[in-house]
Amino acid sequence: MSTPQPCRWAVPLLVLAAALALQWPLIFNPGYFSHDELQWAALASSGAPSPWWDVSTFQYRPLTFSIWMALSRTLFATPMAFHAVLVSWGSLNAVLLYGVGRGFGLSRATAAAGALGFVLTPYAAYTHGWVGCLADLIWLSCALLIALFVQRVRTPWLAACISAVLMAMALLAKEAAFAIPALLVLAWWFDGRKPVWLAALLATGIVAAVYLGLRWDALLHAPREGSQYTLSVLNLPQRWFEYQVFAPIPPLLEISTTLRRSGPVLVASLLWLGLLAALWRASRKLCALFLLGGIAALFPVLPLGSSWNHYAYGFAAITAMTIAAAWPQANRLGRSAILLFAALTALHGGTVMWRMQQVGRIQAVFSPALAQAIRTHPNATLTLYPAPDAKAWVFARLTHAIPAYDGVAIGERVQWVDTPALADYIIEADGQLRALR
Numbered sequence: 001m002s003t004p005q006p007c008r009w010a011v012p013l014l015v016l017a018a019a020l021a022l023q024w025p026l027i028f029n030p031g032y033f034s035h036d037e038l039q040w041a042a043l044a045s046s047g048a049p050s051p052w053w054d055v056s057t058f059q060y061r062p063l064t065f066s067i068w069m070a071l072s073r074t075l076f077a078t079p080m081a082f083h084a085v086l087v088s089w090g091s092l093n094a095v096l097l098y099g100v101g102r103g104f105g106l107s108r109a110t111a112a113a114g115a116l117g118f119v120l121t122p123y124a125a126y127t128h129g130w131v132g133c134l135a136d137l138i139w140l141s142c143a144l145l146i147a148l149f150v151q152r153v154r155t156p157w158l159a160a161c162i163s164a165v166l167m168a169m170a171l172l173a174k175e176a177a178f179a180i181p182a183l184l185v186l187a188w189w190f191d192g193r194k195p196v197w198l199a200a201l202l203a204t205g206i207v208a209a210v211y212l213g214l215r216w217d218a219l220l221h222a223p224r225e226g227s228q229y230t231l232s233v234l235n236l237p238q239r240w241f242e243y244q245v246f247a248p249i250p251p252l253l254e255i256s257t258t259l260r261r262s263g264p265v266l267v268a269s270l271l272w273l274g275l276l277a278a279l280w281r282a283s284r285k286l287c288a289l290f291l292l293g294g295i296a297a298l299f300p301v302l303p304l305g306s307s308w309n310h311y312a313y314g315f316a317a318i319t320a321m322t323i324a325a326a327w328p329q330a331n332r333l334g335r336s337a338i339l340l341f342a343a344l345t346a347l348h349g350g351t352v353m354w355r356m357q358q359v360g361r362i363q364a365v366f367s368p369a370l371a372q373a374i375r376t377h378p379n380a381t382l383t384l385y386p387a388p389d390a391k392a393w394v395f396a397r398l399t400h401a402i403p404a405y406d407g408v409a410i411g412e413r414v415q416w417v418d419t420p421a422l423a424d425y426i427i428e429a430d431g432q433l434r435a436l437r
Helices: 010-022 035-045 062-075 079-103 108-119 122-129 131-152 156-173 175-190 195-221 233-245 255-260 262-282 284-298 309-329 332-376 392-398
Strands: 382-386 414-416 425-427 433-435
Touching (some): 010 079, 010 108, 062 079, 079 131, 175 195
Parallel strands (some): 382 414
16 A cells, blocks of 8 residues: 655645744744834825836835835734734745745655744744735845746746746845845756856846846935945945844844944854754755855845844745754764754744734823824923933834824924933823823
8 A cells, every 4th residue: 555645735734824824923023123114104195196107216125115105004003903914925935935945855744843943933933913014025025936937837938928027026136136036046056057057147137237227326326215225345344243142142132232242243153063064064055055045045135234033034035944854864962052042043033023923012001192192292302311211212113214103293393301300291101101291
């Protein structure tokens, strides 16, 4: 008698279910994380058109912004539903990553471990929990779909056509998609230099070149908000180092604060070197893929003036799957190094999820309270002072350039003061406003 074969979709469905279950703190978040969600909700409610034709703007992301406004119109009033959509999308990316791992010959268990390990990184947790990272979900979906299609088609011209379309969509979502041709170089080289990979590489490279030709001047000279978008080759070493050591430092919420703690950074550096040694002993090919794949995935963001968790979303995908692939080949000491690094990374991802939910709970109280305070003082500019136990950075973000909230115009009608004596309201730690006048 033949042995019954498992259903083709059984493991992908289990990966999807497990990814959703692991991210429950993000799904059951009753609020929002930063100003982006509030700003785009105000734009969506005002009926602003989708920005498809303004190619001269610095952030030309019409596909992202169109989807974002559509989702905001429908789901902004129900944050948990909004988060469920984003987390589900991220979980589907994990399923696509599983499929890519299987396409490269990994076992079901190994590919599933890599996909779920990706979900538990602080990079993916942050991206799935912040609506402002929708663009990263889109471009990585396109990159993974390119890989899946190329693994399964035999005809180079078909691989080229599919890859070109998906590359165009990815670039209309975010400039981070410039990482896709770099990743395809590695796929072509490490997967036997097959013609289908080369066709996909050439097609995506042509689309990227056309995009650059249209947008070069805007990318270099268009007005931009914030020093984080300043480009310099001098930023490359620091950015790369931050992305390597951030993962196993659980207390940190955002990668931009990594180098402020020398002790944890030193420990994380030693753990990373141990991981690298384990990969080298297991497979020099996988070790090279870990290093080069990480650089390729981070290629568009390494010159930037600051690091952000969601910038490493693609980096998390390729490195998580590479580390999982090394596990079966690693010796006992190597597995110990991999397990320790992975456990701290997963703990860090869980910490990021929980802290993002805490911020959401604060926003769900603070933003309605602020709108009500402004509503009761229609002609006044309100002055706010955060209580000593309140997280000032949370409220600074939640009041940054917000045109309106719940139909109440905000704009410049909120000011911060450095003493309670000048304040109309004190912001409590949970987001409530306590009137002083």
